[in-house]
Amino acid sequence: MSPRNRSLSVVSDHSDVTKKTPMKLSSHSDGNTPCKINLETPRKSPRLCAAIYKSRLRPKRMSHLGNCSKKFKIPEIQHRNIDIASSGSRRNETDEQVINFAQITQVQINMQRNTSDSGYMASVSTSRGDSYEEMASTSRGDAYEEMKSICELYKNLRNISTFYDWQFQCLNNEHMINGTNMIISMATGAGKTLVAEIVMLREVIIRRRSCIFIVPYVAIVQQKVYSLSFFEGKCDVYVEEYAANKGRLPPIKRRKGGSIYVATIEKANMLINSLIEVDRIDEIGVIVVDELHMIGENTRGAIIEQVLRTGQIIGMSATLSNVEQLSKFLNAAVFSTKFRPVKLIEKVKIDNSLYTIQSKGEMEFEMNLGENVCIAVIQNGLVLLLHDIVPKRSVLIFCPTKQNCENVCKMVSHLMPKSVRERKKSEKLAAIKALKSEADERPSSLLELSIMRGVAYHHSGLTADERKIIEDAFQDGIINIICCTSTLAAGVNLPARRIIIRAPLVGKEPLCKAQYLQMIGRAGRAGYDDMGEAVTIIHSSYEEGKFLDMINGPLPGCNSSLNEPAMFSSFLLDLISLKISSFIIVQRFEELEVVVQQTLFGIQNSNSEELLREMLEYLTKIGLVSVSEDGSYSVSDLGMAVFSASLSPLTAQQICTLLSNNLSEGIVLSSHFHLLFMMVPFDIDVDIDWNIFYEE
CATH class of the missing domain: 3.40.50.300 (P-loop containing nucleotide triphosphate hydrolases)
Known part of the structure; x- marks a missing residue:
């Protein structure tokens, strides 16, 4: 184990009082890779889905043993002392031992919480500064016990004896434990996914809430589903795939246990919207975003910016440059280190x-x-x-x-x-x-x-x-x-x-x-x-x-994709369609402006008010949104159809124009060509070789 030295980290809380708290940092063996933790948490702000949790969650109880006073002894599972940093071989344990350990660990956690009569819900402050109902104990010590129990469970399930120093520090960081949004920025292969898996398991097993794991490509979804399915059967965890044509909207509501939804960026957006529509968004406790730097990509970046609006957000990337802006947007603490295992x-x-x-x-x-x-x-x-x-x-x-x-x-x-x-x-x-x-x-x-x-x-x-x-x-x-x-x-x-x-x-x-x-x-x-x-x-x-x-050269900054008219118009249509907050009503211009200013787009653009006015006028002009006499905005039937189809307003306008022209001018039915032409999606660009077309 590498030596540790004590350092002081500056923590800025919401009351604008700066205080210093001691924190253990790691000095790795090469002496050149100190672990740096930026725990500055920006201002409180109502963002997107911020108030949806207020007074919405109903009391939930974990399973417990009632008046059972019997003490359980956790069985010793024999395995080799394998350091994750030095060996990749791991010995498989029997399923019976692992299941027994998982069940007894959860029983002990439930007994420690003493939830037999008093209900399990307690109101705590989230990373965004908005109060919502969270399954947590009244004392901070229990939160640490939760994380410790899950870490021990994970090590036994995966047959790992030790974590890297930075993983230990990150998992035991009070911001991570208390539900604060976190940005984990470090090199590829440093072990970020392990931290994300433990946090999700804690949320599902102990707090009985589901998680969404967002990854960029279908192939990665399939790999993560395969990896996480290891926990199915050993814990009350369901792993569900949301990619390509897979994934039910809204998802099945599980009576026992929670789910980890592994989804592509587009599917995650559809999943969250479907949960909001049926008033089940409170089921989501953690959203993990792998490759967070993709928030700066054109089309898909805007979707990522829209989905980061509920639960504890864990963003991971090896290639972030403007971390300060992203931490301000997510209201997140930042954990970064130059550590690389090889x-x-x-x-x-x-x-x-x-x-x-x-x-x-x-x-x-x-x-x-x-x-x-x-x-x-x-x-x-x-x-x-x-x-x-x-x-x-x-x-x-x-x-x-x-x-x-x-x-x-x-x-x-x-x-x-x-x-x-x-x-x-x-x-x-x-x-x-x-x-x-x-x-x-x-x-x-x-x-x-x-x-x-x-x-x-x-x-x-x-x-x-x-x-x-x-x-x-x-x-x-x-x-x-x-x-x-x-x-x-x-x-x-x-x-x-x-x-x-x-x-x-x-x-x-x-x-x-x-x-x-x-x-x-x-x-x-x-x-x-x-x-x-x-x-x-x-x-x-x-x-x-x-x-x-x-x-x-420097890494390019992650700039908001909502600068694109197509993306910004879709974002506004989503806001007005879902009426995302019940306490912060997003119907009037002033209320929409507050929400927009809390996005990465609003943080990076000082003229967001002018752009908001222009886009609302455009949505009204094409008939997707209407304005009442009191100045509140609402979606039309056409607007709701566009929202439900996950189309951008610009694409929807093109489709409506085409269909209207076909209805007024007629459809050529002498061959299938005109019908096929109408069926080609607008988002697919086809380069036609006219010489081949003519010969065919």
Whole structure:
């Protein structure tokens, strides 16, 4: 255990009184990665769904033993003393022992709370400064006991003996325990997800409220569902998938236990709206947002900004720059550290030379890879970066496009030596057999051939089942090399000893710093590797200049996507349709203005009042919103239809215009062409090759 020193952290409370409180901080073994905790909590403010909790929650009781006075002794579950920082192997416990431990732990918690007669609900202050009903004990000590019990339960379920120092500090931080919103900002692979899982389990098992885990892509939803399903059956936890066409709206109301809804960004918004409509939003206790920096992306960022309006918000990211603005928007405490479990070395390959990137961004010559005509012709010497790693270690090769993934996979598989081809041959055949059984048709011949040689590709062109089989084979060491696109870097947990970025591009666009950090964050496997390497291949002086500017430049700020008219109009329509607060009525202009000012958009834009007026006039003009004589806004039938269909007002206007024209001018029924044209979604851009169209 690394030594700890005592430090003073400044805490600013809502009464504008500054006080100093002692806090233990960690000084890690390298002496250069101190843990920094920013516990400044901004002003109170009514935000979005703030007052929906007031006097709405009905008293709830946890199951208890009544007058039972029998003392339970927690059975000792035998397992090895495994440090999460030093080993990845974990011994499986029997289900009977784990279930017994979980049940007895919950019984002890219930007995400690002594809830037999007095009801379990107590009013506490949330991170936003708004009073709502929370299942919590009257003393702060019980909250710490809750977290301690869940940590012990989690360690036994996952067979983990110790946490990282920063995880221990974060979980025992009073802001985390008391329900304050938190932003966790640290490197990829540092163990942020473990903290999120423990917080969600506490909310579901002890406080009997459901949680939403928001991730950016369908593939990550499926991976998280698979990982969290481990707790089903061992605890009163239901794990439900909300992605693509999966997920019931509103969700099933569970009589016993709570749910963890794992959802994509769009599905999370629909899920929350459906709960508000049926007056069940109080069921949500925690919302965890993975990759919080995506709040700055165009379309999806605006949706994230809208959904962060209920419960305790836990935002996680490795690439946040304007943390101060985000903490002000979420009214959140910030926990940040530079800790990384495995040392990372960044390198650049230019021509035949390999350079190491120093801490300040300078490039230091390391070695000359040598001349090899054959390899130099094929993929600019990519294979030179593989021969010293494979098959003992694993490699991820990030490619700009899906087609490039397959091309590189084909090239690398043909160059694999016989020793690699013969290695784990039976396991490779089993993986191919699994692919055939999962696929509706025979899998790609290239995929079959490459897997037999320890190589595979991974992109959105594969089905979810095919990607899962490839991921499992990679983690088991059956496949040593995966050629993938940038989406694999954004949350899919596939770390490797060496990361190779085939070109500093995503599609045709230059690689941005956030994407670069996500990719290189996959280098190094805690418990398996003592270090990780990330090598970027540069092909031209132009690419070199762009790359150096990127790594030496700052991270771009997360700017609100509500600046876009389409996003802002959807946001306002949601506000007026849902009437989000029962105490802060969002019907008049002044009330709408208060809500808008508490968004990230309102914080970053001083002229939000003028933009609000313009957008309300637009919504009124196109018939989605009407204004009464007293100045209050309400949605029309058309507006409610647009809201229910999750369309933006701009898209809805285009659809209404098209349908009106078809009704007035007629529909051509001599062929299916006109009907098919009407069915094409507006949000899909189709580039038509008119030469091919004419020939067809």
